[in-house]
Each structure stands twice: as structure tokens, then as C-alpha cells.
Amino acid sequence: MKLSHLNALRALEATLRLGNFSAAAMEIGITPAAVGQRVRALEDYLGRPLFERSGTGAVARPEARQVARGLNGGFAAIAEALEQLKAQEASQRLRVTLPESFAENWLSWSLSQFQRDHPVVELDLDASNRDVDLMAEDFDLAVRYGSEPGEDYDSRLLFGDAVLPVCAPDFARAHAIDGSARDLSEIPLIHVLNRTGDPDWVGFREWGARFEFAPADMEHGVRFSKTSSGLQAAVSGQGLIMAGMVEAYHGLRIGQLVAPFGAAMTYPTAYAYRILWDRRKRLSKAAEAFVTWLLQQAEHHEQECPRVLGATSD
Secondary structure, eight states: OHHHHHHHHHHHHHHHHSHHHHHHHHHTOOOHHHHHHHHHHHHHHTSOSSSSEEEEEEOOOOOHHHHHHHHHHHHHHHHHHHHHOOOOGGGGGGEEEEEEHHHTGGGGGGGGHHHHHHOOOOEEEEEOOOOOTTOOOOOOOOEEESSSSOEEEEEEEEEEEEEEEEBBBBHHTTTTTTOOOOOTSSSOEEEHHHOOOOOTTTOHHHHHHHHOOOOOGOOOOEEEEEHHHHHHHHHTTTEEEEEEHHHHHHHHHTSSSSSSGGGGGEEEEEEEEEEEEETSSOHHHHHHHHHHHHHHHHHHHHHHHHHHHHHEEE
């Protein structure tokens, strides 16, 4: 069976059990449209529809409902079989999927500490923003930025986030940017596109509206498709960027970046960072160690954020 077929069956099982694409999407950790696409691909493969679709939603056909129990038991059996097949030698191998920006801009700064403390753990990080289904793919843990995961997952909250403008210290001085400024018309701005589905993640326009900047001052500047590129441009003194506190944290901490408008002009986000795993799987010692270590790093981050922002808002 192809991985795509397994993903499609997982989407079908969750939809049948939960009643609709939206609930299935929340549990799996993908969008309702992606669930619908997976089910549609399965229908194309089978050569017949599994749902009756209308303007008000999709209703499972009888033949689809008949296989619901078998699918549910099948995925439980797969999870159990995978646990049994893991050799003792592989218990120290740890596969973690996590957002690219989180891995590059936050985790990488302290990862060597985990490796020093746990030298026998073979850490395999999938640092990307691709669609990963923990129920179907062979990952032990996932770090996700989003809302509460579905009931199939155990999770631990790491921290929330907030959006704020940051720039290089020399750039802030050269353009006389501080908390009293309300005119950015002459300030080079850096925009990062296609950021996140977070409904409260804002760009310069929305941030400026909250803090009484002229909307016309917020559209100019250069645009990047990746966070890392935008942050590097800011570090090199190219402009002011609207960044997440998590991704800008270490740059602020070591003085590569400053937050000229300070803590009072941050814009809290709706989503949060969590580490999660399939609740049907027993965590290995390596996974338990990584979760414990990451929670400690997250606690330190939360404690240091006020100091970091205070130090960069003078």
C-alpha cells in the first residue's frame, strides 16, 4: 500500500468517526480542504463515491459506514504492530518533525546541550512545513504551532507567541526609531509572505492599525517568502521586520536585533507551540528525555522574554 493510500484511509477513518471533514482535520492536524482532497483521491482510486456531497456538507454513503469499525481497529493494530517491531537497538533513535522556522531560529541555538546530555540518542529532525500525519508516518514526536490537537494526541504546551517589529541596533539608531515613533513612511520595511494560518498573526498593516500608524505607511518595502531570509535581512541592517517573538528571541537575546517599540507594542497570537505524540504509542526513553528537556528550555524562554524585551526597548 502506498503512503498516499494510507494517508487517505486515515482521513476517511477520522471523518467517519467524527462526522465531518473539519473535525477530522483538527484531529489529524491538517486543513479540512486537505482531508477532502485525500478522501477524493481515495474515491478516484476506488472508482466510486464514498460521500454524498451538497452545499451543506458531505454525508457518508452506507458502504463507507460499513468499513468504519474495521478502519478504526486497523489503525490501532498498525500502531501496536509498529511498537512490537521496534528493535531494542532502535530505542535511542528519535524522529521529530517540527516547523522550519522554529528549528532554525529557536531550537538550533540550544540543541547541542541535549546532544551533550544524551549522546546515545540518534536525533533525526524533519525541519519543514510539510503536512505530517503522526498517526500514519514514522515520527515519535512533533512540535506544532497551532490550536489544541485532537483527542488522539497527548501534548504539552511550550509557549504562545506574539508579533512585533524588530531590526538591527544600528538601523534603529540611524532611523531614530523608538516607542514614540508613529511614522514609518521613510523606514525600509521587510515583509514575510505566507506565514501561518493563525488568525491573529499580523503584518505591518494590522499591527499599525492597532497602534495608530497611518495605513499608507505600511505597504512599502521588500518581500520575502521565507522567515529566515527576512530575519537575515533585518540582522544585516536592511530594514524593520514584523517577526514572531519565538523566531526573533535569540537574535534579541544576543543583541543582533532590537525591539524598538518594546513589550507594550507586541501583538499576541492565537496559536501556540506544543510538542505532541500519538497517545496510542508508548514514548521511548529517548522521547521522554527530549520532551523533558524541551519543556525546560521552554520554561527558560518564558522567564527570559520580559528581560530580553526590556533590554531591547531602551
